Amino acid sequence: MLRSVYNWLDKRLYLTKLFRSTAGHHVPASSGSWFYVFGSATLLCFILQIITGTLLALVYVPSTNEAWNSLQYLNHVQYLGWYLRALHNWGSNFMVALMTIHMVQVFLFGAYKYPRELTWVSGVFLLVATLAMAFTGQVMRFDEDAYWGLGIGASITGRVPLIGDRLVHLLLGGPIIAGETLSRFFALHVFVIPAIIIGIVGMHLRLVLTKGINEYPVPGKPVRRDTYDGEYEKVIEKQGVPFVPDAIGKDLIFAALVLVLILACSAIFGPAGPSGPPDPTRVDTVPRPDFYFLSVFAALALLPDWMETVVLFVTPVMMVGLLFILPFISGTGEKSARKRPVAVLSVITIFLVLGTLTYMGDTSPWSPKMNAWSSQPVPVDLLQHRTPLETRGALVLQNKQCRNCHSLEGHGGQRGPALDGVASRLTRDQLIRQVIQGGGNMPAYGKNLSPPEVNSLVAFMLTLHSPSRPQARDSAQPQVPASKKVSGKSQ
Secondary structure: OHHHHHHHHHHHHOHHHHHHHOOOOEEEHHHOOHHHOHHHHHHHHHHHHHHHHHHHHOOOOOOOOOHHHHHHHHHHOOOOHHHHHHHHHHHHHHHHHHHHHHHHHHHHOOOOOOOOHHHHHHHHHHHHHHHHHHHHHHHHOOOHHHHHHHHHHHHHHOOOOOOHHHHHHHHHOOOOOOHHHHHHHHHHHHHHHHHHHHHHHHHHHHHHHHHOOOOOOOOOOOEOOOOHHHHHHHHHHHHEEEHHHHHOHHHHHHHHHHHHHHHHHHHHHOOOOOOOOOOOOOOOOOOOOOHHHHHHHHHHHHOOHHHHHHHHHHHHHHHHHHHHHHHHHOOOEOOOHHHOHHHHHHHHHHHHHHHHHHHHHHHOOOOOOOOHHHHOOOOHHHOOOOOHHHHHHHHHHHHOOHHHOOEEOOEEOOOOOOOOOHHHOOOHHHHHHHHHHOEOOEOOOOOOOOHHHHHHHHHHHOOOOOOOOOOOOOOOOOOOOHHHHHHHHHO
16 A cells, blocks of 8 residues: 555656655765765754754844843743753854865865866855854844954954945944844844755755765876766766665764764753843953854954954955865866875864964953044044043043044044034933933943043033034023123122
8 A cells, every 4th residue: 555655656756766866866885985974964963953943033032122031031941942052052063063074075085176166166155154154143142242243243344445334334234233233133044044055055965966976086096077077977887876875874873973962062061152141331341252253363363453454354255265266276186185285284284273273262361452443532622621520521431432432523433423512412411311321222321430420421522512503401491691690690
C-alpha cells in the first residue's frame, strides 16, 4: 500500500527524479572527507537561527521602551527563555566561525577555481550577509553595549564623503538613535537579511549541483580550462558516489557534534547580555562588540587618528573586493595547498593577526572616545563678558557632552536643535524643566546633574540670543514697561 501511494505521488511530483538531481547527485568519492563538512554545518546553524529567532520574536518587543525589558523577561520570567536566547546567541557564534572555516577550506583546496567562480562569489556574499546578521542581532539586545556600539557605527558611517549624513539618517531612521532605529534593525534582522541569505543559499546549492563538488586536490594536477570539465566527468564516472547515502555520513556526524556543542555552550555559558539599559546620559561606558568584531574594535583602537578614515573605508573595500575577484585572477593552476605556500602563509598570517587583535580587544582596558564634538571648544565670543556663574555653565555644557547633540555657531551635533538663540525660544523655567525632565528626543539629565550644575548651565544658555531678539518670557506675566519701572522707583 505504501509503495502504491509513493508511486502515485512520484508520477505527479517526480520525487525520484528530484532526489537523483539533488541529494542523490553523484560526487567524487574523495569529497566524502572530514574537510568537506563545514558547509553543511553552517547551513545547520542557519536553520537553527531561523527556528530560535522565530520563537524569540513571539516574546521580543521591538520598541525602545520595551526591548530591554522583554529580554529581561526572557532571562528571568519566561520558562527556559534564557536557554532559548542562549541557543540563538551561540548558534550565531558557531555560524560565523564555521562560515569562516568553510571559506578558508575552500580557499586552501582551490575550490574557487574554474569552473566554480560563481560558487565562490556567492559564498563571499553569504559571508558578508552573515556578518550583517550578527551585527544587527547585537543591536536587537538594545542594551548599553548595543546603544553605544550603534552610535560608534553611525559615527563611522557619517565619515563617508558627500553622502555620510544621508547614510546616517537612513541607518538610524532620523538624526538620533530612537524608536525608528530599532524598528529598522528589527526589520533587517528578521526579514531582509534572512531573505537575502535564503536566496543566496538557494543559488549557492544550485551552483554546487550544476558544477559539482570540488574533488580532493592532488599535487601536480593543475586546473586547465580546456581539459578540466572532461577530467571531472571521468572522475565522476570512475569513482563517483551518490551524496546520499554514501558521502553524507561525515556531514551528519559533524552536524550532530556541532549541535551538541551549541546545546552544551548554551547550557554552560548562557545568553549574551543584556548589559545595562541604554542610557544616552552615560558617556563613561565601556562598550564591547561581540567576538567576531573584537578584532576590528582593537584595530581601530590602535590606529592613529589620521589613519582612521582611510583604513575604515579603503581597507574593507579592498579586502572584500579581493575576495570577489580572486577566482577571476587565479582561476587556473595548482589546487593543492602543498604547491601553494603563499596561500598557506597568507591564511596563517591573517589568523594570527585576527587572533591577536581579538585577544587584545577582549582583555585590554580600552574604551571608545565618547567626547565626539565636545573636543571643539565653546566659541570665544560666547564667553566674553560672562559672569562666573555663566562661565561655569559653559564648562558644564562642554564636560557633559551636550555638544554631541547640539551645535553652537554651526559646530557640533545635529541630533538636537542648535543652541544658538535658545534663550529667545525658551524661558528660564522651561530650560530647567527640559534639562531635568527631558522631552521629545532628549533624555532626562535630572539624575546626572546636580542643582548647582543645572543652575549654571541654564544661566549660560540664557545668554545665547541675538541682540535683536530679547530673552523669552512667560506670557502669564505681562512685561512692565521701562518707563513705569523708573517712575515707580522715583516715587
